[in-house]
Amino acid sequence: xxxxxxxxxxxxxxxxxxxxxxxxxxxxxxxxxxxxxxxxxxxxxxxxxxxxxxxxxxxxxxxxxxxxxxxxxxxxxxxxxxxxxxxxxxxxxxxxxxxxxxxxxxxxxxxxxxxxxxxxxxxxxxxxxxxxxxxxxxxxxxxxxxxxxxxxxxxxxxxxxxxxxxxxxxxxxxxxxxxxxxxxxxxxxxxxxxxxxxxxxxxxxxxxxxxxxxxxxxxxxxxxxxxxxxxxxxxxxxxxxxxxxxxxxxxxxxxxxxxxxxxxxxxxxxxxxxxxxxxxxxxxxxxxxxxxxxxxxxxxxxxxxxxxxxxxxxxxxxxxxxxxxxxxxxxxxxxxxxxxxxxxxxxxxxxxxxxxxxxxxxxxxxxxxxxxxxxxx
Numbered sequence: 001x002x003x004x005x006x007x008x009x010x011x012x013x014x015x016x017x018x019x020x021x022x023x024x025x026x027x028x029x030x031x032x033x034x035x036x037x038x039x040x041x042x043x044x045x046x047x048x049x050x051x052x053x054x055x056x057x058x059x060x061x062x063x064x065x066x067x068x069x070x071x072x073x074x075x076x077x078x079x080x081x082x083x084x085x086x087x088x089x090x091x092x093x094x095x096x097x098x099x100x101x102x103x104x105x106x107x108x109x110x111x112x113x114x115x116x117x118x119x120x121x122x123x124x125x126x127x128x129x130x131x132x133x134x135x136x137x138x139x140x141x142x143x144x145x146x147x148x149x150x151x152x153x154x155x156x157x158x159x160x161x162x163x164x165x166x167x168x169x170x171x172x173x174x175x176x177x178x179x180x181x182x183x184x185x186x187x188x189x190x191x192x193x194x195x196x197x198x199x200x201x202x203x204x205x206x207x208x209x210x211x212x213x214x215x216x217x218x219x220x221x222x223x224x225x226x227x228x229x230x231x232x233x234x235x236x237x238x239x240x241x242x243x244x245x246x247x248x249x250x251x252x253x254x255x256x257x258x259x260x261x262x263x264x265x266x267x268x269x270x271x272x273x274x275x276x277x278x279x280x281x282x283x284x285x286x287x288x289x290x291x292x293x294x295x296x297x298x299x300x301x302x303x304x305x306x307x308x309x310x311x312x313x314x315x316x317x318x319x320x321x322x323x324x325x326x327x328x329x330x331x332x333x334x335x336x337x338x339x340x341x342x343x344x345x346x347x348x349x350x351x352x353x354x355x356x357x358x359x360x361x362x363x364x365x366x367x368x369x370x371x372x373x374x375x376x377x
Contacts, residue, residue, distance in 0.1 A: 024116040024373055031205065031370035032120035034361055038217050039127040046131045055141045057283060064133050064285045068126055072193075079193035080201070081105055090313075108201050113374050118200035121213065125196065128217055135225050136288030139232055145244055147233040151292060151336040152250060164330045164337040165236070165254050172331045173257055179265035184321060185328035186268060188296055191321060195303060205371045211358035212306045215350050219298050223346045228290040231342075235291035237273045237333035254333050269332040293343035294335045300325045301347045 029036070050056050084104040094100040108114045155163050172181060199209045240249030261267050279287030300322040307315050329335040361367060 021112045021116065024112060025119065027366070027370045027373055028116040029120050030366040032124065033366070034210075035121060035124040035213055035217065038214075038221075039124040039131070042131045042221060043127055046134055049138075053141060056138050057141075057285075058134060059283055059285060061130075061134055061285055065130050067286075068130055068133075072126070072129075075189070076193050076197060079190055080108060080197045082190070083194050083197055083202070084108070114201045117205060117374065121196075121200040124213075124217075125200075128220070132220055132224060133288060134285055136228065136290055137285040139229050139288070139290055142229045143232040145232050145234045145238075145289075147231045147292060148235070148239055148244060148336075149246060151231075151233055151338050152236075152239075154338050155336050159337065163250060165251070165333070168327060168331055169254070169257070172327065175261040175264040178258070178261045178267060178331065181324060181328040181331055182267055182269055184324040185296070185332060185334075187321070188300065188325055191303065191318075192299055195306070205362075205367070205374055207358045207362045208306070208309075210361055210367075211351075211354045212302070214354040214358055214361075215302055215306075215347070216299070218350045218354065219302060219347055220295065222350065223293045223298055223343060224290070224295045227293050227342065227346065231292040233291040233336075233339075234289050235334055235339075236336060237269075238277060238289065243277055251333055254331075258333065267332075269334065273333075291335050292339045293346060294329050294339040295343065296325050296329055297335070297340035298343035298347050301344050302351070305347070305351050 050058055081101070085101055088094065088097065088101055088104060092100065152163070159167060172178060195212070199212050203209045234244055236251040237255065238244050239246050239251045240255070241247070258267055258270055262270055276287060276289055280289055281287070300318075303318050304315070304322055307318050326340050329340060330337055362371075
């Protein structure tokens, strides 16, 4: 594994495992009840709001659900193969790497204990992400984008009279560097899915695993929904003419640079921004736009906090990813720097709160019974 198997979560509970997959799966659903409850509560909140709040729309909801299933499954398979490949190369170095990799992936996909651990988590997460996508698409029903000018001013005040992108431009404002920054920014999706795969199917059940998923779901609910509505904002890339229409546009020069860089190297951020705004203009559920707080920056901090006790090289890679995502969120005009600062504050508060909550949940009879079953020979 990519982490050190030390601490309370490494304890082995000697007990016979239930015969067959279905009894084990029933134990697993009971042990993962808190995640199903969070996702189910979020689902009920969404549909209550759709009923109660004029203007809220579930347009394209079925398309969103279909897109989650169709896109997530291959992406998670890629994440699983990549995860197992890195583990194999770093720790095993077998003589027949192809056969060994196939064996490792097969052992996760078709092992009853791995499936029993992972299926309830994926049911919860798929439901959760579906609800989050629809909530994000309806942010401006609750409050129009009215905070962008304020956050722009805050950025100037906090960063000594200049906008963060202006400070970064001499360092990052070169097409090939922009390409690498954008590449790292896009890799965030695969890193996140790697964490999903690790904690759903590979990691032992225990406090660390439960704390990660509790934190992940609460961060996206609190930050990505509640604070996103409270501080409704679109972000620097949508600031000016043709979008929010705010003037003068202090990000016009940054966007002009990014467009000129795109003539030299791929700058995927520009294409994604255009697609998002186009979906928004069509009132599609795929057009969810939100800057504050930055969920990219929130999750990369969660990755770092969760990786305590992992191999040192993994933590260093995650630290580099954390720094580059922050720089990329500003340089690619997705976010004001203050979007990241609030995101980090939310993550730290949630991480502090989920420690005792995860320990309590893992001490319950249902979770202990499932752990005993999983740890059994």
